[in-house]
Amino acid sequence: MSNTEHALSPLSALAGPGGGRPGAFAGLLSRESGESLIDQIVRTVAARIDDKLLRSGARMPSIRQFAAANAVSCSTVVASYDRLVAKGFLESRRGAGFFVRERSPLNAGERSSGTDCEAARVEAAEARPLDVVWLIRNMFRQTPQQKAPGSGVLPAEWLDGAAIGNALRSIGSQHASLLLNYGAPQGFLPLRQQLQRKLAELEIAAAPSQIVTTVGVTQALDIVAREFTRPGDTIFVDDPAWYLMFGSFAALGAKVVGIPRLPNGPDIAQLAQLAAEHKPRLYVINSVLHNPTSTSLSAAKAFQVLRIAEEHGFAIVEDDIYCDLNPGSAVQPATRLASLDQLKRVIYLGGFSKTMAANLRVGFIAASPEWAQRLCDRKMLGTLTTSDIGERVVYKILSEGAYRKHADRIRTRLDTLRDxxxxxxxxxxxxxxxxxxxxxxxxxxxGVDTNVLTERALACGLLLAPGSLFSPNQLPSTRMRMNLPAIQEPSIWQFLEREIGAMRGA
Incomplete structure (x- = not known):
């Protein structure tokens, strides 16, 4: 095989402290990935070293052992090892072979800071147990051929890449001047007009001037939090809830308090008690298809949440990112706070990363006219405008009518496998x-500690989402979020059966 071969091979040699042994690289190489085999080996071994799954001083398998175990050529292994040596991950000892090099923060690539104190902080952060940053870092380290049953998005093959490609080509053929300047501060106007119609279908009345586009819901949450809170203020979140918020809000100096989430919405008694105690500025909630439970808010709970918000003077941020995955029927009744409140006290967030493409990073905020203007001003302070290239792509797909059928197909496919x-x-x-x-x-x-289970999974090329990350208190948990479409491969089931069984029997 050549150095650019893409043969599927079980990269099965994982070096332990005492030398090479069978391990967890199996199935991480793909002939369909478009990435050379050498690049795949280098990236995968480097990631294992960064995650301390390959310890300093561990002896790597010999070139012949590695090649034989994985059905690749010796020249491929030589080139991979040489590149890892050049990057500072391995060292070659004449007559002895290749060994994992002692890694310090200053030779850990782009993470180095240039100062000893900062390097020590980087090293301490790298040594931390599982946390939100750990999950995000490993999520973006994943490649198409790796398995991520803990991810928050649909598998790529479920999405309509052809529609996005066609829209990009169409936009690229327009006059160049349309693509070279800043976008409008509030966002691409035709898209906001299209979103007005989309919100009207949800019984939410919002003029285009009440809609502000963002770089996904992530930026939308950041803009809202920056505008409405100051250091020391309290923000309520569901418990469990989307983990990224916790670190983002805490970085702004806010106190993050979790409200226990029940199958039909928050624990109302706890919400009322904690609201009286903490006087929050914001409450961020998934009304429909809550992350991570996929449950939805009941109408009775929705009215109670609005009543408590009015009584204690806080705004509600309704994150409806999974809107288009909900059938909107008797199967899963959907009560949206924004439709009841009509954007008086509720700030509504939406986006298309879950059903169209995460890489487009197109989200939006809908709010009262006054709040929309404030949030647009806050957006300009941070980013001036958002790029309207992605917004033009989303507009074209929405306006041409095919998106509705695409969303229907996704929901039908999910219904087929869920039960x-x-x-x-x-x-x-x-x-x-x-x-x-x-x-x-x-x-x-x-029934087992999912932090431990997640560490074992990472060593086998699987990314799980342990329950500890979904709670503001970050305590160990037996819970885990499972992405149902992403858990279908036999190897994932085999891992869960083997490892959970072993942990229970320990």
Whole structure:
């Protein structure tokens, strides 16, 4: 094979402290990835070293052993090892072979800071146990051929890449001057007009002037938090909830308080009690297809949440990123706070990363006229404008009518696998307290410490999402978010059965 071969091979040699041994690289190489085999080996070994799964001083398998175990040529292994030596991950010892090099923060690539004190902080951060940054870092380290049953998005093959490609080509053929200047501060006007129609279907009245585009819901949350809170203020979130918020809000100096989430919405008694105690400025909530449980807010709970918000004077931020995965029928009734409140006290967030493409990074905020202007001003202070190239792509796809059928196909496909996947989860002795009726997640009680399970999974090329990350207190948990479409491969089920069984029997 040549140095650019893409043969699928079980990269099965994982070096331990005492030398090469069979391990967790199996299945991480792909002939379809478009990435050379050498690049795949280098990236995968480097990631293992960064994650301390390959320890300093460990002896790598010999070139012949590595090549034979993975059905690749010796020249491929030589080139891979040489590149790892050049990058500072391995060292070559004449007559002895290749060994994992002692890594210091200053030779850890682009993470180095240039000062000893900062290097020590980097080293301490790298040594931390599982946290939000750990999950995000490893999520973006994943490549198409790796398996991420803990991810928050649909598998790429479920999405309509052809429609996005066609839209990009169409936009690229327009006059160049349309693509060279800043976008409008509030966002591409035709898209905001299209979003007005989309919101009207949800019974939310919002003029285009009340809509501000953002770089996904992530930036939308950051803009809202920066505008409405100051250091020391309290922000309520659901518990469990989307983990990225916790670190983002804490970095702004806010106090993050979790409200226990029940199958039909927040614990109202706790919400009322904690609101009286903390006087929050914001409450961020998924009304529809809550992340990570895929449950939705009942109408009765929605009215109670609005009542408490009015009584204690806080705004509600309704994150509806999974809007288009909800069938909107008797299967999964959807009560949106923004439709009841009509954007008086509720700030509504949406986007298309879950159903169109995460890489487009197109989200939006809908709010009262006054708040929309404030949020647009805050957006300009941070980024001036958003790029309207992605916004033009989203507009074209929405306006041409094919998106509705695409969303229907996704929901139908999810419906086909959801119940049988939950049954299989339960057959392995795990429990789903509130089996989802829509959406792509299940919130699973594994019966074991999912931080430990996640560490074992990473060593096998699997990225899980342990329950500890979904709570503001970050305590160890037996819960885990499972992405139902992403958990279908036999090797994932085999890992769960083997490792959970072993941990229970320990």
């Amino acid at each position: 049988k996947t939950v049954r299989r989860i339960e057959q392995l002795g795990m429990r789903v307290d509130a089996p989802p009726r829509a959406g792509l997640f299940a919130w699973v009680d594994t």
